[in-house]
Amino acid sequence: MKKLQLFLSAIFLTLSFGLAQTGYARTDDYTVKPIIPENQSNKDLGYFDILLGADKEQTLQVELSNNTEQEIKIDVTLSSAVTNMTGLVVYEPTEIVADSSLKYNLKDYVNTPKVVTLPPLTRQKLDLKVKMPNEAFDGQIAGGITFSKEGQNDKEEDSEGITVKNTYSYTIALLMRQNDNEVSPDLKLKTVSPSQINGRNVINVNLQNPTMTYINTMNVKATISGISNTDIKYTYSNSMMQMAPNTSFDLPIPTSNQSAATRVSEPLKPGKYRLQLVVNARTDNQRKI
Structure with a gap:
């Protein structure tokens, strides 16, 4: 079993667009x-x-x-x-x-x-x-x-x-x-881009596992802060995630009001943002159910 830690900070992205506010x-x-x-x-x-x-x-x-x-x-x-x-x-x-x-x-x-x-x-x-x-x-x-x-x-x-x-x-x-040899874990940040899910605005963080091993018990903490507008801050966390060998996925960070019960989707504003992403995980040769 091997542990994997990924720390990504001070990653800049520019948003120059306007999305609508919408076994047996x-x-x-x-x-x-x-x-x-x-x-x-x-x-x-x-x-x-x-x-x-x-x-x-x-x-x-x-x-x-x-x-x-x-x-x-x-x-x-x-x-x-x-x-x-x-x-x-x-x-x-x-x-x-x-x-x-x-x-x-x-x-x-x-x-x-x-x-x-x-x-x-x-x-x-x-x-x-x-x-x-x-x-x-x-x-x-x-x-x-x-x-x-x-x-x-x-x-x-x-x-x-x-x-x-x-x-x-x-x-x-x-x-x-073919064997029981352990594979060294790896996790890559590929892209960061705006998107929508069910009419709600999100920022997709694409993560890739380029190795032939599972990444298990992934704990993710993400913060996106405005540089152009320091009042903007989006946070997201998820635990017990898993990635299959040689796969990637878009981790959606919502731009909703996290403190509101309705979590109303906010329009994304053009400007520069900073992503801070911390991932803790482990790998082994066993699929976890």
């Missing part, structure tokens, strides 16, 4: 259960965390059960792990763009059927064919396998004509490593 999963229909292999790092985990040599191949298995008296089809989707704007690692498919530091995207190294048909009241094993990259590396490839029942995206209307969608999916994380 079960449903009644089916179940999904990973079959833990012998080369699993910890057999008590409810997801895959395998140790496999460079250029080696392996077949992992997931047990699918149809608990209904009708045939059902399950969509299977592979995705690389990403970090969302709240500092949570996401293993299911998203619209988040892969970071530029990502060299090995998990979906390029796993093959599996895209659709599985389950007859009524049956149990079936699904093969996941894994191939490790032929290059040696320290760290982890991280991602997930998502299972969702077909037909859930069909629109349904209630008696008042309101459209309702109920969709359920289950994701099993898959971590792949």
